Amino acid sequence: MNHQPEITDCTATITATRPLGGGVTLISFHCPDIAARALPGNFVNIKISTSSQPLLRRPFSIHNVEGETVEIMAKNIGCATSMLCGTDEGASMQMIGPLGNSxxxxxxxxxxxxxxxxxxxxxxxxxxxxxxxxxxxxxxxxxxxxxxxxxxxxxxxxxxxxxxxxxxxxxxxxxxxxxxxxxxxxxxxxxxxxxxxxxxxxxxxxxxxxxxxxxxxxxMETVMGCGIGICYGCLVEVKEESGNATTSILLCQDGPVIDASRLIL
Ligand SMILES: Cc1cc2nc3c(=O)[nH]c(=O)nc-3n(C[C@H](O)[C@H](O)[C@H](O)COP(=O)(O)OP(=O)(O)OC[C@H]3O[C@@H](n4cnc5c(N)ncnc54)[C@H](O)[C@@H]3O)c2cc1C
Ligand code: FES
Missing domain, CATH: 3.40.50.80 (Nucleotide-binding domain of ferredoxin-NADP reductase (FNR) module)
Incomplete structure (x- = not known):
């Protein structure tokens, strides 16, 4: 796994949205600094609303990069994803990324x-x-x-x-x-x-x-609070890199990509 790149906290503007069916929407954001460094497997953490509902940012995998644009595919399963999938072009959101390893x-x-x-x-x-x-x-x-x-x-x-x-x-x-x-x-x-x-x-x-x-x-996926190693909300138990002993990792920093041999079955 490649390690976490330098991260940017920016205001990202939605440039296009396309419903794909099954509650999934493809959303493009203009965010040149994140687009320039995104690697396959990285994710972004998005503050969907300026209000306190939802309070925490939400993580989304980087689906694609086109020039200065980052695309995500969001599935509407709850409060934040429903707001995100219903937001129109031209709206802006705070976004941190690229996060995680690749x-x-x-x-x-x-x-x-x-x-x-x-x-x-x-x-x-x-x-x-x-x-x-x-x-x-x-x-x-x-x-x-x-x-x-x-x-x-x-x-x-x-x-x-x-x-x-x-x-x-x-x-x-x-x-x-x-x-x-x-x-x-x-x-x-x-x-x-x-x-x-x-x-x-x-x-x-x-x-x-x-x-x-x-x-x-x-x-892997887990619920994440901060996405940047502060809240310890994303601890998951995995095997050590060699041997059978187990250890806990922060999925937002040591993941989300891990070698499958480390999964506890
Ligand atoms: C690294 C990473 C990458 C992700 N990439 C994508 C992506 O590309 N597209 C996408 O649509 N979603 C992705 N997710 C999941 C996405 O972050 C959650 O769906 C989102 O946070 C839900 O927020 P909500 O407020 O809409 O739902 P909530 O109201 O927070 O939750 C609704 C229900 O879904 C459950 N839930 C919430 N998050 C997860 C989760 N991560 N796994 C399983 N169950 C969950 C809750 O327990 C609750 O039952 C990713 C998550 C991680 C950790
Ligand atoms: S999500 Fe906060 S430490 Fe990983």
Whole structure:
């Protein structure tokens, strides 16, 4: 994992919004200092309103960067995300970023990258795909959701889908889809897995990666207060980098990306 970059606290103006269905909105912010340093896996922490409701900033993965603009994909699940998804172009919000570490793409040990995501966990995959393609890797997306409505593919290429109800692609979980395809994929050359999604999906994937001895990095989520290492609200228990002893890390600083071998299954 690459470490946390220099961060900026700025006023970011919304330049475009696009509803994608399933309660998800693609939102573009003009914030040149953050756009210039964003790496795949980084996130931003946004103060949605100038009032005390909601009081705390909310974290969102950086979905894409275009020039001086940072794009996020926000899913409406509560107070802050409902306000954010309903805000029009021209509004401004306080934004800190880029935050957190980033996925490690530069290791020479793989030729095919499998990007496994579930639900809104697809958000960081666009910037990651762009970086991997710059490095001439072959990229395959495996995207899972409960139904077709949960699957978002904006800006992504070479996608395989899995849904619990079979309404799009493979019927089953995205990890079961990967299991069904792994021999074909391994025949194409050395693999590395990159993932973001709900904890049960990440744990199932980490177990699979361990069984097959595949390198795998996962981006985790937890509730965050400050995003910058002050509140200790994002402590998660993981394994030490070597051995089986456990330790606590601050996900906003030592994550959100960790090696899957550190997940406690
Ligand atoms: C590093 C990181 C990156 C993220 N990237 C994205 C992204 O790209 N797009 C996106 O839509 N969301 C993302 N999230 C989640 C997003 O921050 C939360 O959905 C948001 O904070 C919810 O705020 P709210 O006020 O709308 O909901 P709240 O009213 O705070 O919560 C509504 C319900 O959702 C639960 N909840 C809140 N946050 C989370 C969470 N992180 N995981 C699971 N359950 C939660 C609450 O416990 C509650 O039950 C990310 C979170 C992290 C930590
Ligand atoms: S969110 Fe405050 S310390 Fe990590």
């Amino acid at each position: 996925f490690t793409t530069s290791t020479p040990s793989f030729s095919t990258a499998i990007l496994v995501s579930g639900g809104i966990g697809t958000a960081p995959m666009r910037l990651l795909e762009r970086q991997l393609r710059k490095e001439s890797r072959h990229v395959v997306h495996m995207i899972g959701g409960r139904t077709a409505e949960d699957i978002h593919t904006t800006g992504l290429t070479n996608i395989e889908q899995a849904t619990d109800d079979g309404s799009a692609g493979f019927r089953g979980t995205v990890v079961e889809l990967l299991e069904s395809r792994i021999e074909d994929l391994e025949a194409q050359g050395p693999l590395k897995l990159f993932a973001c999604g709900p904890d049960p999906m990440l744990k199932a994937l980490a177990g699979f990666a361990r069984q097959r001895d595949l390198p795998c990095e996962v981006s």
